Amino acid sequence: MALNLFQVPYELVESLTLDAEKQGYIKNKRLLEINPKGLVPTIEIVDCCQKDGQKLQDGNSGNSKVILESIDVCDWFSKTGNIKEYVPGCSTENHAGDKSQSNVGDKSNAGGDKNSISIPSNFSSPALYACALWANRVVCSPFYRCLVRQDPEEQKQAWHEFQAGWKKFVSLLGAKHSDLLERIEPVVSDDPEKVTAVVDSYLAEVEKDESGNSKEESGKEDAVGYFCSESTPTESTPSSENTPSLPNIVDLAVFPWCFRLYVLKEYRDFELPEKEPWVQKLRKWEKNMIKHEGIQKTLPGKDKLLETYARYAKGTAKSLVGDAVRQGKAAHEI
Ligand SMILES: N[C@@H](CCC(=O)N[C@@H](CS)C(=O)NCC(=O)O)C(=O)O
Numbered sequence: 285m286a287l288n289l290f291q292v293p294y295e296l297v298e299s300l301t302l303d304a305e306k307q308g309y310i311k312n313k314r315l316l317e318i319n320p321k322g323l324v325p326t327i328e329i330v331d332c333c334q335k336d337g338q339k340l341q342d343g344n345s346g347n348s349k350v351i352l353e354s355i356d357v358c359d360w361f362s363k364t365g366n367i368k369e370y371v372p373g374c375s376t377e378n379h380a381g382d383k384s385q386s387n388v389g390d391k392s393n394a395g396g397d398k399n400s401i402s403i404p405s406n407f408s409s410p411a412l413y414a415c416a417l418w419a420n421r422v423v424c425s426p427f428y429r430c431l432v433r434q435d436p437e438e439q440k441q442a443w444h445e446f447q448a449g450w451k452k453f454v455s456l457l458g459a460k461h462s463d464l465l466e467r468i469e470p471v472v473s474d475d476p477e478k479v480t481a482v483v484d485s486y487l488a489e490v491e492k493d494e495s496g497n498s499k500e501e502s503g504k505e506d507a508v509g510y511f512c513s514e515s516t517p518t519e520s521t522p523s524s525e526n527t528p529s530l531p532n533i534v535d536l537a538v539f540p541w542c543f544r545l546y547v548l549k550e551y552r553d554f555e556l557p558e559k560e561p562w563v564q565k566l567r568k569w570e571k572n573m574i575k576h577e578g579i580q581k582t583l584p585g586k587d588k589l590l591e592t593y594a595r596y597a598k599g600t601a602k603s604l605v606g607d608a609v610r611q612g613k614a615a616h617e618i
Contacts, residue, residue, distance in 0.1 A: 288578035308602030362408035411465040422449030432609040458509035551597035
């Protein structure tokens, strides 16, 4: 998603192929060389350019740099500021929203001058990164537990946690919550529990402030915002004039688990209470996320996803994630 959103040219290498029993994966040899866990996404930047005279090796071999973990990939991009300094063939213009996507996914076009790859400074920060890890814990991990665990009581418990995670995320949409990031900053490199505690105490204050004032922001169709940040672009905002506001690292971290909600309906008959205001807000956020062409392009076909998750739902999937969750670990711990 981040690569598409910022129009970073890349070559997609499908690295997980189903085995003959269709339960486990045959993993690409190069993937296992650069990421012994064999998890995707794994990004390899070959022929890395120099930055301030220093090659970006970071323990990786030669001139290539490897980045593991989806959240770290997003964070790395934001740290580079301007990708062109690192990725061969990138152009030098300023960021131009997410209008033209012509070279995405097509290495042969890498080098086109039309595309510009400068990452907005508010895409990630130490506090947002910590929040992305938090969001991943409260949303992604319960999703896998709903699906992989076979005990109906455990599934229900996980569904309860999954909804609670989403409810918290939704409560933190919009620029008015940017204060939270200041509170997170002092605990970013600490125990993740501290980040959770700061988020929860902030949410308790928000709830207290808002009690008695339960009116939803009706009428402000697109004013939902992103995680702790400003509103999304509306249909009427011409993206050619201003750089439209983009989702940040936290929005990207959780979006796949919103898009996959129908999987839980299909296999567990779990459904969000669509009429509740927080779910409506979540759906508006989802709609705004999908408005970005770069995000749209990453969406897998719904039937394909159902097929992929069927073996997780039956508890037969042989994969690092499937095995870990079956053994009682959280998906974010692998
Ligand atoms: N924490 C990792 C998780 C990645 C992950 O779970 N990837 C799955 C596909 S979405 C995978 O590679 N599965 C193969 C396996 O479990 O063996 C991240 O966010 O990048």
